[in-house]
Amino acid sequence: MKLYLCIDDTDEIGTKGTGELAQELIDQIHEQDLGHCSSITRHQLYVHPDIPYTSHNSAMCFELMTRPEHYGSLTAMAQQFLLNHSAAGSDPGLCIAPLERIDQARLIAFGQAAKRQVLSKAEAYQLAFEMGIHLSEHGGRGDGVIGALAGVGLRLSGRDGRCKGKLAVQGDRLTVAELLRHPEIDAISTPSGERLPADTPIELLDKVKTVWWNHCNTLLVVADGARWINAQKPHLRDY
Secondary structure (H helix, E strand, O other), X not given: OEEEEEEEOOOOOOOOOHHHHHHHHHHHHHHOOOOEEOOOEEEEOOOOOOOOOOOOOEEEEEEEEOOHHHHHHHHHHHHHHHHHHOOOOOOOEEEEEEHHHOOHHHHHHHHHHXXXXXXXXXXXXXXXXXXXXXXXXXXXXXXXXXXXXXXHXXXXXXXXXXXXXXXXXXXXXXXXXXXXXXXXXXXXXXXXXXXXXXXXXXXXXXXXXXXXXXXXXXXXXXXXXXXXXXXXXXXXXXX
């Protein structure tokens, strides 16, 4: 069975970030042979004075394939992991959503709403209850359940999120074809969806990062005068 797992609001300033904890959770899932996990995506949520957050208000989500008989053990392990590793003073939330139970249109709409308005825990719990998916809080006020549920919806949309980490790339000027051989690059596209010819050279500047676009790790490229470069921080703000 395919699951979406998302955590939010697990950290405080000076502690491990939520993305780092998500990777450690993946490592434990693999060590315990409870499933096979995908890469992690970071989903930016609404920044507002009424919403408590550590630095950026973002949720971390990944997909995993597991056996139905492992679902209970996986859920219990993820809950205990957050209890053990979330920072004191944080408001951790956990969502585990089997694809077969998700009302995709409603959950995607919830995720998109969480990027532009203040939502409540009651709204999150009601939607999770109606779909029969796991949503739980593990400390503090538990407000992270909102972001955890929203993060699943945004990942599910296939058109939101930055993929965690920067890519190790050999060279600073590679063609589209050469870049597509990288194991963590599935596609290369402009922000408008244009695909470049395979022999197009791309100048690689600063950190090379992919985004979650069309359900795959996509390297965004933008025109910079007569050359093409990898998308920089200002270009990635919407993701």
